[in-house]
Amino acid sequence: MQRFPNSLLDGYRNFMNGRYAEACDRYKMLAENGQSPNTLVIACSDSRAAPELIFDAGPGELFVIRNVANMVPPYEPDGHFHATSAALEFAVQVLKVSDIVVMGHGRCGGIRAALDPNAEPLSPGDFIGRWMSLVRPAAEQIQSNEVMTAAERQTALERVSIRNSINNLRSFPDIKALEEAGEIALHGTWFDISTGELWVMDAETLDFIRPEV
Numbered sequence: 556m557q558r559f560p561n562s563l564l565d566g567y568r569n570f571m572n573g574r575y576a577e578a579c580d581r582y583k584m585l586a587e588n589g590q591s592p593n594t595l596v597i598a599c600s601d602s603r604a605a606p607e608l609i610f611d612a613g614p615g616e617l618f619v620i621r622n623v624a625n626m627v628p629p630y631e632p633d634g635h636f637h638a639t640s641a642a643l644e645f646a647v648q649v650l651k652v653s654d655i656v657v658m659g660h661g662r663c664g665g666i667r668a669a670l671d672p673n674a675e676p677l678s679p680g681d682f683i684g685r686w687m688s689l690v691r692p693a694a695e696q697i698q699s700n701e702v703m704t705a706a707e708r709q710t711a712l713e714r715v716s717i718r719n720s721i722n723n724l725r726s727f728p729d730i731k732a733l734e735e736a737g738e739i740a741l742h743g744t745w746f747d748i749s750t751g752e753l754w755v756m757d758a759e760t761l762d763f764i765r766p767e768v
């Protein structure tokens with residue numbers, strides 16, 4: 556049998572002796588009562604941008620969807636496989652979360668691929684190119700901006716993509732209705748992995764600003 560990675564077994568041992576041991580009553584309570592997180596976070600699969608770490612969240616506190624470049628597709632009930640929309644539906648209809656946070660991050664490989672489809676390490680492949688076409692219109696506009704540096708273009712698209720995803724959240728009829736009724740709030744945030752800075756989208760101006768923490 557193939558050996559399960561030692562690094563994972565070591566990590567699991569530390570988890571059991573540390574975080575699990577400290578929170579075992581909470582884990583037991585969650586096992587008996589089920590989960591009831593108030594917040595859904597849609598984050599990138601990038602190994603450097605884990606929302607539970609960044610928001611210091613314990614078990615049961617965050618419902619998390621992670622995909623390439625933290626994107627929400629538009630509402631498309633077309634019978635195809637929609638992993639992100641299925642998890643979104645569960646969070647909204649069953650868990651009845653009160654807040655949805657779309658969290659982007661700096662140096663996102665998916666966003667870099669959208670700006671330059673030939674960029675390493677991501678190539679269009681069978682799935683990423685199609686998935687990243689969700690931001691193609693914005694990417695094409697930003698690509699042609701020669702006043703900005705490559706890094707500025709990337710940060711710009713990372714943030715514009717967050718706004719696109721929030722707009723796509725509103726294409727889901729139940730989310731749109733809940734937001735209009737004041738029962739759900741949609742947020743954007745962007746995490747700079749190199750400095751640890753967290754920027755939050757202002758609901759009025761749609762600009763990203765650094766909150767007081």
Ligand SMILES: [Zn+2]
Binds near residue numbers: 599600624660662666
């Ligand atoms: Zn990313």
